[in-house]
Amino acid sequence: MPVINRIAEFHNDMKEWRQHIHANPELLFECHETAAFVEGKLREFGVDEIVTGMGKTGVVAIINGAGGDGPTIGLRADMDALPIQEVRDLPYKSKNEGKMHACGHDGHTTMLLGAARYLAETRNFSGRVALIFQPAEEGGGGAKVMCDEGLMEKFNISQVYGIHNHPGHAPGFFQARPGAIMAAADTFEIKVTGKGAHAAMPHFGVDSVQVAVQIASALQLIVSRNTDPLESAVVSITQIHAGTAHNVIPGEASLSGTVRTLNKDVQEMVIARMSEVAENVAAAHGASAVVDYVRGYPVTVNDPEATDFAAGVAAMVAGEQMVNTDVAPMMGAEDFSYMLEERKGAYFFLGQGESAGLHHPEYDFNDEISPIGASFFVKLVETAQPAA
Template sequence: MPLLNRIAGYADEMTTWRRHLHQHPELQFDLGETAAYVAERLREFGVDELHEGIARTGMVAIINGQGDGPTIGLRADMDALPIEEATGAAHASKHPGKMHACGHDGHTTMLLGAAKYLAETRNFSGRVALIFQPAEEGGRGAKVMVDEGIMDRFGITQVYGLHNSPNVALGRFETTPGPLMAAVDAFDIHIKGRGGHGAMPHETADPVIAAVGIVQAIQSIVSRNHKAIDDLVVSVTQIHAGSAHNVIPDTAYINGTVRTFDAQVQAMVMRRMAEIVAGQAASFGVEAVLDYQTGDPATVNDPACASFAAQVAREVAGVDHVDAECPREMGAEDFSYMLQARPGAYLFLGQGPGAGLHHPAYDFNDEIAPIGASFLARLVERAQPAPAG
């Protein structure tokens, strides 16, 4: 695999960085220790500018290339998850109830590796903006960084991100033009009826029966209201009601998630869910309130950028280790906000067999760190070649 030789030489260093980060996980925006460690490495590398305190604990480092040119953005997420680690690794989390169960320690390490190489070689024109982002796991840190103006402030013209992928062949890159990951919405339905004795249901307005009717009807949105070729998931994930065998309760509660790629499909789901909740409530003589919350939008790759990134990946991993038209998936990623702000692409990098993301036994595979760093560095050099001569 044709890694950049200088980055291949960083492998042991990168493992040290990654395992330090793994041992000291922090959550969402509270990344004081993580951010300080990353900033210390960047200063050691000799980046030209380091802008800290963006989205509280995020930062953007600037490395100048040779001569004038645009600014390309590379993003890594830094936060961990509220999970008790079960890897048994020597470098396991030292913070109880917190672990890097999604590989953000590895993503940060790969971008640090690219930063070290780019600061040494500067074999590109213009500038590279290294974006270290907090709060990908539920905090919409990417949105906060975009809202705080990083794209305009640093003149970023295109932006790229990379995520590890367990149980995909080690070193295999996957991406696709257009939608890659879904928009993620949530819904809560609060039902108020009139409780009573389980032996006298005729004297009640039963919220349990209404909840069952609403859940069954919601499932018809997928089967009857959308085109089969349009990807859509509507999942009810919780139903809560009652406390005893012989008591019909006053209230019931339902919630769940919706995953879409198309804004029109999303709007249809919102409309139909509101109609179903109102209609079922009326039919069962209860009150029902729908709280529908739109979340992160779909992660949509710019087709030209995705094609370009796939070509760079082929240089690093080989033609047989790149799938440039992989199936899109229903998971979500807040990098979507950066792709709404600027053209770019998001890719997955296989790390071989092992526990899946967000699992207590998951661990990032250090073998892929030089591969990812080589890809990110080569992306800059190919997007913004150094002046001839």
């Protein structure tokens, strides 16, 4: 079946919701106005229960099906924006300086609101659906905070699903894969301590800059020589800081960056080797190095059975030719991974057509795919938990 007719009927309403959210972006856990807007719409739709303040500004809505007892399926959308200055002069351009919905979370929230409206009207399913509106995906780990507060247990969620828009792919084209679909994202900082000296007399010091450069180069061997060629890892040095003057060799330097992996064993190897490489390269030059490694979002791992099920649902909505379940893993990260660690489920990408890329100041969500995403959410519920 194509997009659900009733959802198509209120497509213009969905556009208005999305553009309102777009014009009023909020960062991390400060999604107060967005959460209030979501709550207001949910009350208007007549959902059965609304819990606010979970994960600081998260909203969870419960809709009971009319088809008898059954489990609870979770559907998740993220609400937060990014600290980016929007450059396009859209009618609904961001009103908040330096803040912008540059990743489509305004669209994700809209798709879930559209599903909420339809499900509250029809209730053609058994059990319950938990609609999860989450703050702080962009670096705050809002999904982890909500899970730590007992999200899955409180609402007895048995499985959970999410969608992310995908620029550069045909509108309505669904992509996923069983297993690891997005990477773990860690950060690190390495502090190098040498001995300061006059730049004209380097033999009196230990050049922390040169040591830092040698460490930066040696760290790339972790990927090229310590990682199985059939596995994936990325070690990116994104910052090097040292010195205050042209004629002074600084006694200290620092370098920092990110590590991306798709396998926990590879992640542990990188962590161990990073300390060994940094400390020993520094020691070889008479300096010392200390690594501060911070684990970030874990690998996003789709349950194979749930992925296959959701792909079948996507085919109902968009057609089999518009579903690919063999997409290559992506080295970006997503905090939906925390929810998938607690419950089986799957994360899908939904093509939104040609546009600026994610996290770009010219990006804008394509409102034409909102009914597709909302229909997918609805059919997940109705297919997973059919009415008796």
